[in-house]
Amino acid sequence: MEILFYKYQGTGNDFVMIDDRQERFDLTDLALVKKLCDRRFGVGSDGLILIREKEGYDFEMVYYNADGSQSMCGNGARCAVAFSSYLGIITAEAHFLAIDGPHTAKIDNGLVELGMGKVTGIDQVSADYFVNTGSPHHIRFVEEVEAYPVVKEGASIRYSSQYEPKGTNVNFVTPLAEDTIQVRTYERGVEDETLSCGTGVTACALVYGSQKGKSPIYIKASGGELSVKFKTNEDGSFEDILLIGPAEQVFQGTVTI
Numbered sequence: 001m002e003i004l005f006y007k008y009q010g011t012g013n014d015f016v017m018i019d020d021r022q023e024r025f026d027l028t029d030l031a032l033v034k035k036l037c038d039r040r041f042g043v044g045s046d047g048l049i050l051i052r053e054k055e056g057y058d059f060e061m062v063y064y065n066a067d068g069s070q071s072m073c074g075n076g077a078r079c080a081v082a083f084s085s086y087l088g089i090i091t092a093e094a095h096f097l098a099i100d101g102p103h104t105a106k107i108d109n110g111l112v113e114l115g116m117g118k119v120t121g122i123d124q125v126s127a128d129y130f131v132n133t134g135s136p137h138h139i140r141f142v143e144e145v146e147a148y149p150v151v152k153e154g155a156s157i158r159y160s161s162q163y164e165p166k167g168t169n170v171n172f173v174t175p176l177a178e179d180t181i182q183v184r185t186y187e188r189g190v191e192d193e194t195l196s197c198g199t200g201v202t203a204c205a206l207v208y209g210s211q212k213g214k215s216p217i218y219i220k221a222s223g224g225e226l227s228v229k230f231k232t233n234e235d236g237s238f239e240d241i242l243l244i245g246p247a248e249q250v251f252q253g254t255v256t257i
C-alpha cells in the first residue's frame with residue numbers, strides 16, 4: 001500500500017502528517033509509526049499525526065510520539081490545524097478533538113492560535129513544579145538553560161520513581177525578562193531533547209506568568225518563538241489558554257508499506 005505523507009514543523013518540533021479520513025492506517029500498527037518517525041530508516045520526525053473525520057468536529061487529531069506512545073501535543077495540534085487548512089477541511093477557524101478533549105483554533109497566514117484545555121493548577125515538586133497541560137510536564141528553573149545538560153538531567157527526572165510508571169516530559173527554564181522565558185525540553189516518547197514542545201512551553205508560561213502576574217508570556221524555544229496567553233482563576237486553575245506560533249509544511253512524499 002502506498003501512503004501519501006506530509007512533513008510539518010512547528011518551531012522545530014516536526015511531524016509526519018497523514019490525511020487518514022478514509023481510515024486506511026491501522027491505529028494498532030505501532031511498528032509502522034516508529035518506522036515512519038525513524039530519522040535513519042524512515043521519514044524522520046518527533047511524532048506522527050493522523051487527521052481523521054469525527055462527528056461533531058471539523059476533524060480528529062490522532063497523535064503518536066516517535067516511540068508509538070500517545071499523548072497530547074501542542075505543536076502537533078498547531079501543525080494539524082495548518083494541515084487541515086491546506087486540505088480545505090477548515091478555513092480560518094477549527095473545532096477538533098484530541099486525546100485530551102475538544103480544542104478550538106484560529107489560523108491566519110501560517111500563524112496558529114491554539115485553545116488549550118483547562119489546567120487544574122500548579123504542583124510544587126521540591127524546588128521544581130509539575131503542570132499537566134494535556135501532557136505531563138516537570139518544570140525546573142535554571143541559571144543558564146543554554147549551557148544546561150538537558151538530556152542527562154531530563155532523562156534522570158523522566159525516569160525517576162516519582163513519575164513511574166508513565167514518566168513525564170521535563171522542561172528547563174531561564175527567565176530572560178519580566179514577560180519572557182527561554183525553554184528547553186526533554187520529551188518523553190522521543191527520549192531526547194526536541195527543539196520545542198507546545199504543551200511544555202505552555203506549562204512553563206503558566207508557572208512563570210503566575211509568579212510575575214503577567215499574561216502573555218513570550219517563549220524562546222530552540223526552534224523558534226511562541227507566546228502563551230491565559231486567565232488565572234481564584235482557585236489556582238487556568239482557562240482561556242492560548243498557545244500561539246507558526247506552523248509550516250516542509251515537504252510531501254509517498255512511502256510504500
Ligand SMILES: N[C@@H](CCC[C@H](N)C(=O)O)C(=O)O
Pocket residue numbers: 013065069070071072073074075076135136169187188189190194196197198199200
Ligand atoms: N511535542 C509535544 C508533546 C508531545 C507529547 C509528549 N512527548 C508526551 O509524551 O507527553 C508538544 O508540542 O506538546
